[in-house]
Amino acid sequence: MMFKLYGYQQKLIEETRKCLMNGSKSVLIVSPAGSGKSVVISEFARLTVNKGGQVLFFVHRKELIEQITNSFKKGGVDLKHCTIMTVGKVAHRLDKIPKPTLIICDESHHSLAKTYKKIYEYYSDVPRLGFTASPWRLSGKGLGDVYESMVEGPDVKWLIDNHxxxxxxxxxxxxxxxxxxxxxxxxxxxxxxxxxxxxxxxxxxxxxxxxxxxxxxxxxxxxxxxxxxxxxxxxxxxxxxxxxxxxxxxxxxxxxxxxxxxxxxxxxxxxxxxxxxxxxxxxxxxxxxxxxxxxxxxxxxxxxxxxxxxxxxxxxxxxxxxxxxxxxxxxxxxxxxxxxxxxxxxxxxxxxxxxxxxxxxxxxxxxxxxxxxxxxxxxxxxxxxxxxxxxxxxxxxxxxxxxxTDYEKVRYSQMKTEDATSFRDLQKIGKARGYKPGWSFYQAKVRGFVHQN
The missing domain is CATH 3.40.50.300 (P-loop containing nucleotide triphosphate hydrolases)
Structure with a gap:
């Protein structure tokens, strides 16, 4: 028996597939806690397996392995074509497990860790999806090093308002x-x-x-x-x-x-x-x-x-x-x-x-x-x-x-002008600090980012 997807979950899947079709090899899917990420993950796995593909799913805690395995079963996923393990086990079995055609990682805010990067580098030619409720690291590092695109689901207020x-x-x-x-x-x-x-x-x-x-x-x-x-x-x-x-x-x-x-x-x-x-x-x-x-x-x-x-x-x-x-x-x-x-x-x-x-x-x-x-x-x-x-x-x-809280705005409000690498950076610094538009243009001209005829 397959899951019946809600409209917003189907939209997440469609937007993610568009990113992959447009050339992205790695997409981060952001959806709030309690919004049914496991259902969306299961559907991606089912679609991949039904086309003859092999899925590699991993997460950092063993307690979550049993949960996603049950979700795959409920979602009609053929487990014979799935490898479901903790990230540590995958990293130690890279030369033994079947090569996947799709990689799925849950709780992907952990993805900057060395073990994750080892897997991504080993399967550098394999498209991958990451799931998280909050793409945020205490260290301040963004996830742009491991994901090329990001697709966002509805926010918490919308999910409450729509039951x-x-x-x-x-x-x-x-x-x-x-x-x-x-x-x-x-x-x-x-x-x-x-x-x-x-x-x-x-x-x-x-x-x-x-x-x-x-x-x-x-x-x-x-x-x-x-x-x-x-x-x-x-x-x-x-x-x-x-x-x-x-x-x-x-x-x-x-x-x-x-x-x-x-x-x-x-x-x-x-x-x-x-x-x-x-x-x-x-x-x-x-x-x-x-x-x-x-x-x-x-x-x-x-x-x-x-x-x-x-x-x-x-x-x-x-x-x-x-x-x-x-x-x-x-x-x-x-x-x-x-x-x-x-x-x-x-x-x-x-x-x-x-x-x-x-x-x-x-x-x-x-x-x-x-x-x-x-x-x-x-x-x-x-x-x-x-x-x-x-x-x-x-x-x-x-x-x-x-x-x-706008975390990009926080970043640019604290960025030094000399650390800007483009006119776009200067515009965002100016906007975050409440400067007039002329400030960013003048700074860009001084830095050589724009040229007047």
Whole structure:
């Protein structure tokens, strides 16, 4: 039985095929979390196999392999003509696996890692598709080195308005009056106005807030450390709310049982540390509780929107006890994506929990780990403690919280004039800084980018 594609999913496929037919060898498909990327991936695989082709699919985590395999089966894909593996396994079997006619990579914001590039270089003559909800790297590097074209699906607001994602309420702490936050010339809030308000604190009473706002609903809790996640699970249980903690070191069978019990409703609250982020799907989970600050937009989107899978009459609730919304806005905040890079934000006193990419398996993890929770490799430690202030009350953050982030605009607003390599660069620098059009023309004339007769 094949999937029945929604109109926007069919449009994604058609636009991607046009890019390939027009000569692009690598296309990045951007579609929000919960929009059904696995369905689109399965359809690409089915179309390729039905034409006699061979598909190579890879992703960075083994938990996602089982999910895409099930999607392929449901989508009518002949698995005999598919190689489905983690990126690490593919990289070590390049001379053994069947040569593909199409490469598909999910969670492609990881694609700049060496292991991915090794695969791409080995199959340099094979067209490839990448999928991500957020083409954004903490390092600031763009994905233009590995993808020639980008196709974007509908944004989160459109998906909510058209009943493909659940609407949501967002609760957090109003550390400052969001109407009085100072904005920089790029449209973002200034680092200082955010840093003055947001520190290394978990604000509000987690259990009390759950009871007041979403009592009895299924919730996923994201904590910043294993110890704290276990502590929160214990507090929920002591309050008579069934909760379990699971992390990458939880024995596989026990973890599967915990996940199964959560899906069936035997457990109301699932506490974890970055385990339930990419690809985890529980449509009737209606609540996310965020207890880990992050500087990663990718992680914020993946975690905060985990409760927004659509079900009729469902209303999702996001309870943000660490004020991540002041860094990244709300789930349906307008975003402008680009394959180009952006300047990495200087730390400048930012007090959010540091995260980094494991050099062994490339998972995005907390810098507090000395051993990667995904692959078990030793990586050293950087520890930051969080305080807990239970006296603060969370409140609803209204949709009038305007926070537009244009990452290309940020990049050009920070680019030095002497680093421009074309008239187009100078025009974008001028536009980002609010200069008059004559400025870019004059600079281009001085630099020799334009000539007058």
């Amino acid at each position: 493909y994602l659940a609407p949501y309420d967002y609760y957090s702490v109003k550390l400052i009056d969001d109407t009085a936050l100072k904005r920089s010339s790029t449209g973002d809030y200034t680092n200082k106005s955010i840093d003055d308000a947001v520190g290394k604190v978990i604000y509000g009473d987690v259990i009390k807030t759950y009871k007041e706002k979403v009592n009895g609903q299924k919730a996923i809790v994201y904590a910043h450390s294993i110890e704290f996640s276990k502590k929160i699970a214990q507090e929920f249980n002591e309050a008579g709310i069934s909760a379990e903690h699971a992390d990458s070191k939880t024995p596989a069978k026990e973890r599967e049982k915990i996940m199964s019990n959560f899906k069936t409703g035997k457990i109301k609250v699932l506490c974890n540390v970055d385990l339930v982020s990419e690809g985890y799907n529980v449509p009737d989970c209606s609540v996310v509780i965020m207890l880990r600050p992050t500087e990663s937009l990718v992680l914020d989107i993946q975690q905060s929107m985990r409760c927004m899978r659509y079900k009729p009459n469902k209303k999702a609730t996001i309870i943000d006890h660490v004020a991540n919304y002041t860094r990244f806005g709300l789930p349906d905040t307008p975003r402008t994506w680009s394959l180009e890079g952006r300047d990495k934000k200087k730390s400048g006193g930012n007090n959010s929990i540091a995260i980094r990419t494991c050099p062994h398996c490339f998972a995005v993890i907390s810098a507090a780990y000395s051993i990667c929770p995904i692959c078990g490799q030793e990586i050293g430690v950087e520890n930051k403690e969080l305080k807990v202030d239970k006296t603060v009350k969370v409140e609803k953050i209204g949709k009038n919280f305007h926070f537009k």
